[in-house]
Amino acid sequence: MxxxxxxxxxxxxxxxxxxxxxxxxxxxxxxxxxxxxxxxxxxxxxxxxxxxxxxxxxxxxxxxxxxxxxxxxxxxxxxxxxxxxxxxxxxxxxxxxxxxxxxxxxxxxxxxxRGGTAWSPRQLAPELEQTLSSLIGPAGKLLTRTSPVGVVVAPDGHPATTLHKGEPTVAVGGPLGECVLFLYGRTAAAQVEFEGPADAIAAMRAVTFGI
Incomplete structure (x- = not known):
């Protein structure tokens, strides 16, 4: 390889x-x-x-x-x-x-x-960050297709991308790697933040994203 x-x-x-x-x-x-x-x-x-x-x-x-x-x-x-x-x-x-x-x-x-109890987020290599940034949009649209509300991903230092159209809309923010983990269903471990109406955030979080 x-x-x-x-x-x-x-x-x-x-x-x-x-x-x-x-x-x-x-x-x-x-x-x-x-x-x-x-x-x-x-x-x-x-x-x-x-x-x-x-x-x-x-x-x-x-x-x-x-x-x-x-x-x-x-x-x-x-x-x-x-x-x-x-x-x-x-x-x-x-x-x-x-x-x-x-x-x-x-x-x-x-x-x-992160499977154990002692872990902390890591600094991603620039090449990895660049590749994840280019993939999060196409992958995220597939992963959030069942969301009952609109979903926008807004990773720190990267452009915001609409993943799922709908109203109201929730924005998912934080470090890029954390946003990827959230979209792939690692919701408890991903260190992300949400912006949007409280009921919309709750509705989105009630759905398990994934393929």
Missing amino acids: TSSPAAAERALLCDLFIEVGPDAPTLAGDWTTRDLAAHLVVRERRPDAGPGIVTNVLADYSEGVRRAEAERPYEEIVERVRNGPPRWSPMRVPAVDRLTNTIEFFVHHEDVR
Whole structure:
């Protein structure tokens, strides 16, 4: 894999996987680090399990594939994540890697960083910040499609973007990485601020954003 923000987040996440071990908690529901690492392997190496990862269609099948992957030795699973997708995968194309893996590995890196009790926000590398900024609009529009109110994301130091049209409207602000985490459903851990009518904020927060 060539050097890129996605590759950097992948490497940092794999280092952290080894540091915390297979049974550490994450922000990805009740998944441990072993579960999350297995998910990342299946996502890249088992296209037959893809539909069940992003929708309820074939979800049981995909979960079975993930559980089978999780039976491997933990260090082997992490190494498979570190090595990236196989040669035949479109994810090896730099442009596809950027679109599909930058946010994926950033969010899951934070899932592990923040899974315990001792963590603090980190300063993002400029290249990562730039890439997240370019992706948050298209991704956010998909993620907020079920919002009952309008949603605008206004990350610190970046232009505001309307993600979902509607009235009233809520603006989500804060550091860019925190806004990304909020939009990807890490609502309890994301350090963001809201502007808008109180009832609209409550209505938006009652919805779990995600694909």
